[in-house]
Amino acid sequence: MTRINHLYIHVPFCKTICSYCDFCHRVYNTNLVSKWLSQLDKEIIDKCHDEYSTIYIGGGTPTCLSCYELDKLLSLIDDYSRKVKEYTIEVNPETIDEDKVKILCKHHINRISMGVQSTDNSLLKLMNRNHDFEMVKEKIALLRNYGLNNISIDLMYSLPNQSMDILKKSLNDMISLDVPHISIYSLTIEENTVFGKKGYKSLDDEIEADMYEYINSYLTSKGYIQYEVSNYCKKGYESKHNLGYWNYDNFLGLSLAASSKIDNYRYTNTFSFDEYFNDYNAKSEDILLxxxxxxxxxxxxxxxxxxxxxxxxxxxxxxxxxxxxxxxxxxxxxxxxxxxxxxxxxxxxxxxxxxxxxx
Ligand SMILES: C[S@@+](CC[C@H](N)C(=O)[O-])C[C@H]1O[C@@H](n2cnc3c(N)ncnc32)[C@H](O)[C@@H]1O
Ligand code: SF4
The missing domain is CATH 1.10.10.920 (Arc Repressor Mutant, subunit A)
Structure with missing residues (x-):
């Protein structure tokens, strides 16, 4: 039987929805979460057969779940995480607190990916993000208090109204956090988002290219290695889970919208809650390569x-x-x-x- 080393679980809920984001998500609703958890439990029992070397809990926003729900979610995969070398969860600053950090530690999560996007308050408002840089600093200190030092942050560039100076300030702020990993994405305008509907445009290609060049030279000068198109790290802090994707390893994705690749078979689970609740095997893509x-x-x-x-x-x-x-x-x-x-x-x-x- 083919061995699978990497497990991804998609948590399709967010506390609020950002103006640019088209990832599969709904606004948090405890009844929906409870139905989702019981269906995910069945999917896990049916499909998880290995002990994984990396696990990634992404979203959506996994930490928008209540403490009880978060604990339940992580308990469902405790049996498969014994050999895990890297166990990552995505958090955003306003939904992580001390009680939730304790739950992450209880389940041996050892890597955090935090969405920060920018430190400019007017851009954050435009993006419908509910945090400022002070909160980011506080939450990173909280994580570190509990020994969670392997932290990655997400940043975005080529945002509407973002000048080079605003980008420089955000990068400078990020560097002051001294985290070992930074992912930087240029904005894609998705049709189905507030930005898409309002007709926002990304910046001109030329400005975007200048920004990319600046990001590269600035982060390199601060000791980060650009080890992948959008990812930078201090030596030894590459994302092992994502290296699995880039190595073209097999991986299993569970829950709505998650993709899997097992040898020459690639499929993506349905994006529809109704379909998922009806049948966790429902797919939106199913390809033999x-x-x-x-x-x-x-x-x-x-x-x-x-x-x-x-x-x-x-x-x-x-x-x-x-x-x-x-x-x-x-x-x-x-x-x-x-x-x-x-x-x-x-x-x-x-x-x-x-x-x-x-x-
Ligand atoms: C799926 S999100 C989950 C992160 C977490 N929920 C948060 O917001 O803090 C992962 C990352 O994708 C990036 N992202 C989402 N939509 C994007 C878009 N339209 N263009 C570029 N990057 C995007 C953001 O940087 C975000 O932090
Ligand atoms: S960026 Fe994160 S919090 Fe915002 S809508 Fe997307 S998944 Fe949810």
Whole structure:
């Protein structure tokens, strides 16, 4: 039986909904949460067979659940977390408090991903975020008091009205927190959000490119390594769970909207609460990947990190010769081979570079 090392669980609830976000979520409602927990329990019993090396509880906002519900959720997977090396939960600043931190510790969670997005109060208001930088500092100190030092923060750029100076100030504030991991995403305007409906636009490509360049050079100068297109860390603090995705490992995703990849089978659970409550096997996507799909996706995911693609492993896995088969893509000044790994040296251009890997 195929071994799966990585488990993701999607918590589809948030206390309030941010103006830019189109992740699968509903406003918190205790009756709905209780139905969801009992259906998730059944899905876990049916599908979890391994002890996982990484577990990621994402959302939505897992910490918008009450203490009782959060404890119940984490109890459901206690049996599968014994071998876990990295156990992450997403939190946002206004929904985490001391009682919830104690629950995270009780279940041996050892990594926190906190959505901060910006430290500029007028941008936070525009995004419908209910925190300021003071609160972020307080909550990070609280987490550290309980030994939760492996903290990642999410930031966003190319936000409407965001000037370079505002971005610089947010980055500077972030650095003062001295967290070991930072994820930075450029805003995507999703149709189905307040930003989309109000017709907001992301900033011009040129400004966005300047911002990306600034973020890179600033964080690098402060000792962070850009180890993936949108991710920076201090040495040794890469996200092991996400490295699993970029390594093209198998993973199991549970609850609404979660995706799974098991060998050549990829599927995504339904986005509809009604469908999920009716049948946790209901799917929104269900694909058997061809060998060519697998090879291309494996290259695409592995080139996202600075560690790149292990050529020997790739050739053995797919019984092929990468250097011959993908010569067109590899013949690019931004693609190099180092110690048996194929690497992309300009992650900003990756999407264009990948076009030549399509057979
Ligand atoms: C699914 S959210 C969960 C985080 C947590 N609920 C919070 O808000 O603090 C993960 C991250 O995705 C990013 N994100 C969400 N919508 C986005 C969008 N439209 N464009 C770019 N990044 C987005 C945000 O940085 C967010 O922190
Ligand atoms: S960014 Fe986080 S809190 Fe905001 S709507 Fe998305 S998942 Fe919910």
């Amino acid at each position: 061809t060998v060519d799909d697998l090879k291309f996706e494996n290259i695409m995911m592995s080139l996202r990190t600075i560690y790149g693609l292990n050529i020997k492993e790739f050739n053995e896995k797919y019984n092929c010769d990468l250097l011959v088969e993908y010569k067109k893509g590899i013949d690019n000044p931004n693609i190099v081979i180092e110690n048996g790994y194929l690497k992309c040296t300009n992650l900003e251009l990756l999407n264009n570079i990948l076009l030549d890997f399509m057979n």
